[in-house]
Amino acid sequence: MANQLLSLLQHWYPQRDSCDWVLGTIYKTEGPCYRKAGAMMLFNSLGQQFGLLSGGCLESDIQIHARKVMQSGDSVSLTYDGSDEDDVSFHLGIGCGGKVYLMLQPITVASDYLGLGGVLHRLKKRQTSMYYQCIPEEKQSSLAFSELATAGQFSEARSCITSRDGVDWLVTAVRPEPHVLLVGGGVDAQPLLAIAKQLGWMVSIWDPRPANARKEHFMQADRLLKCPVEDLPGYVAEAKVDAAILMTHNVVMDAAALAQLDGSLGYIALLGPLSRKQQVLRQAGLKEELLRCHLHGPAGFDIGGDLPESIALSILSQCHQVLYKGEQLSMKHGLAA
Numbered sequence: 474m475a476n477q478l479l480s481l482l483q484h485w486y487p488q489r490d491s492c493d494w495v496l497g498t499i500y501k502t503e504g505p506c507y508r509k510a511g512a513m514m515l516f517n518s519l520g521q522q523f524g525l526l527s528g529g530c531l532e533s534d535i536q537i538h539a540r541k542v543m544q545s546g547d548s549v550s551l552t553y554d555g556s557d558e559d560d561v562s563f564h565l566g567i568g569c570g571g572k573v574y575l576m577l578q579p580i581t582v583a584s585d586y587l588g589l590g591g592v593l594h595r596l597k598k599r600q601t602s603m604y605y606q607c608i609p610e611e612k613q614s615s616l617a618f619s620e621l622a623t624a625g626q627f628s629e630a631r632s633c634i635t636s637r638d639g640v641d642w643l644v645t646a647v648r649p650e651p652h653v654l655l656v657g658g659g660v661d662a663q664p665l666l667a668i669a670k671q672l673g674w675m676v677s678i679w680d681p682r683p684a685n686a687r688k689e690h691f692m693q694a695d696r697l698l699k700c701p702v703e704d705l706p707g708y709v710a711e712a713k714v715d716a717a718i719l720m721t722h723n724v725v726m727d728a729a730a731l732a733q734l735d736g737s738l739g740y741i742a743l744l745g746p747l748s749r750k751q752q753v754l755r756q757a758g759l760k761e762e763l764l765r766c767h768l769h770g771p772a773g774f775d776i777g778g779d780l781p782e783s784i785a786l787s788i789l790s791q792c793h794q795v796l797y798k799g800e801q802l803s804m805k806h807g808l809a810a
Contacts, residue, residue: 475673477650481515481523482593485580489590493518493543494580496587497526497535500608500634500643504555504571511632511645516577518543526575527553539577548578550609576608576643592647599649599713608634608641650674651796652714653789654705656730657721657744658686658697664785665718666693672789677712679705679730680721702729709737716740716792718772724749728756736765740795742772742788769795 485494497514499506507528514524514532516539522532531553538551553573580586588604595602632645651674655662658680669676670693679698680686686697698708708714717734719727719742727743731753734741743750750770754761761768773787774794 476524477673478513479596479650480673482589484523485515486593495539495542496578496580497575499526499573499575501574502571506571506573542577542579546579548576548609550576596649601648604645604647606643608643654714654717656717656719661781664782666691668785668789702733705733715796718742718788720744724752724756728753732757738766740792741766741768743768743770744772746771
């Protein structure tokens with residue numbers, strides 16, 4: 474199961490009343506740490522864990538504290554200091570050497586499930602929200618309290634701490650996972666789909682050719698599209714697509730898709746060498762310097778390897794980097810067209 478919050482909540486929601494649950498959230502870090510503020514994880518009374526708050530070194534101890542929270546019904550704050558030889562995290566073998574502050578909150582009917590049902594609802598609708606969590610004082614208990622709001626003044630930050638009447642709150646921007654459109658449903662699109670789904674991303678595939686984008690070859694795809702290329706902008710807007718990868722292996726089809734998708738995406742990439750990119754641009758009647766969205770072509774980073782799996786890793790690495798951190802240089806050499 475992917476560690477995206479949507480995946481965690483989709484697993485929790487049908488079982489929310491069948492056992493006790495606790496939400497673990499990192500609200501502050503100091504120094505090098507595996508996860509940062511806003512990272513969340515779920516624990517239940519069956520001993521199951523969903524998500525990660527560290528690289529795996531702290532979860533067993535956090536689980537013990539989570540059980541205590543289930544019994545008491547109160548939320549608590551914990552600190553793990555990997556630089557302190559007397560701290561439990563040091564003896565657990567934490568390798569990052571940083572300091573992690575986290576809170577554990579019981580998820581109950583009385584607390585309206587911490588508003589997580591609303592978070593899930595908005596994520597399913599691909600809406601960004603601000604999730605507020607009251608931070609309990611360290612080594613003291615308090616009633617769990619969380620609330621949800623539409624994206625606002627903190628929407629540019631992943632998370633931050635703010636104060637209300639002397640009480641500290643963690644405010645986390647909860648954003649939907651990326652949605653990538655694969656323009657082309659050939660064999661080489663299969664590893665792209667597999668890796669993207671492992672990341673917890675949404676994936677749609679467009680290819681009107683009868684032999685391509687067949688359901689039996691793309692069982693994990695969220696949508697398989699056979700519509701005219703002119704319908705793609707409407708779908709991109711409605712489904713809130715973030716990125717597109719042009720890989721039909723057909724210059725005319727790639728050009729038609731590029732002409733329709735330019736300007737509506739955060740990332741768009743074209744498979745093939747530089748010479749093929751120029752062909753596609755000429756066919757589309759477009760000039761690269763006038764494109765509203767930067768065209769990454771050749772697609773991907775130069776990581777070596779020419780198998781479909783390596784190419785998929787290369788492209789999705791670049792896509793991930795652009796969507797999460799901004800631009801970087803594309804590959805110097807093209808991949809197979």
